[in-house]
Amino acid sequence: MSASQEHNINLIRQLQNGDEEAFSHLINTYHKPLYIYALNLTKDHAAAEDIVQNTFLKTWKYRKKLNPDLPIKNLLYKSTFNNFISHYRKEKPFQSIEETYIEAINETIEDDNAEILSKKIEMVTQGIEELPKKCKEIFLLSKQDGLTNSEIAEYLSISVKTVEGQITKAYRILRDLVGGQLKEILFILFDIKK
Template identity: 30%
Template sequence: MDNPTHQDWLLRLRAGERTALKAIFDQQYTPVCQAIYRFVKDPGLTEDLAQEVFVRLWEKREQLHIDSNLGAYLRRMAVNEALAYVRKKSRYQADELPVHLPGRFATPADQSLAASELAQRITLAIQSLPPRCQSVFQLSRFEEKTYQEIADQLNISIKTVENQMGKALKIMREQLGDYLGVLIFFGWW
């Protein structure tokens, strides 16, 4: 094959050809890193999570059924990997965010600024919540706890958790209205 397509590479990958994984890696590594970096803002962590994406691709190669574009599929895997990492963090601090993207992860400056601004606005919105709302929101969205687990941990009723979460989401919607579409798209709401 002189110029293999994405489907050709997928067939070879499913057959266990490591050269197919290398070719996919070489072609898709930078876009995967860019997708991850938008969320984690750390070059080293970005590379680690990108490696995880390709390891997972290799491990699940026999079950792969990708009908869409391979690049889009890998970017979605990357976003999911990054969001899983962010959700597991107990706190999200804006002062950890760099102002620009380094080297090979560079995207247009306005995208970098917008991502940084969004992260700062999310952090400020969370910090502006009343203490109980803030606790409930963070346990739900960042630690992925169920309402029952939150109620047990905070020693409150499930109804109180529901009310506090509703209040938190209302405040967050008011403060992040300009970004609501982006937040919904990436599964934050």
């Protein structure tokens, strides 16, 4: 058994026994990374804080049911993601196409993939910032502002073909960064229904 596994088992057993110092240690260790993760998902500081607080409250409430064989870190990320989904469903009317995206995202979050997804969200956000100026402008008009290709062409006085080319270019650059999960990540960032 590795030192980290032993530490995990001891921490969970302390939590199960109602050890408040162990709970404080858990919060001190994981509050910041979970908050950054939730902020990446919500783009809202207050919502991110609420989601993370809820994660810790639920962890304490259901501490007796924690499995010492599973890393507590994975459970915290998974719980934070589930709290984000609950928050999202309350905040926005839900359509079937969104359900499909949520299911796809949920599948990527299993085990320790939550951190990976969080890093990919950061990579896409940074990638969008670093797109060539015109490419970035067109991509954001499409995904963030929801304009059609025709509306963008008219707004920028360029051809629809140019718009399509720049959006395709943006997708190619961003897909190179994160691979097949780009649509799910863009959904989280912009709530796109495309």
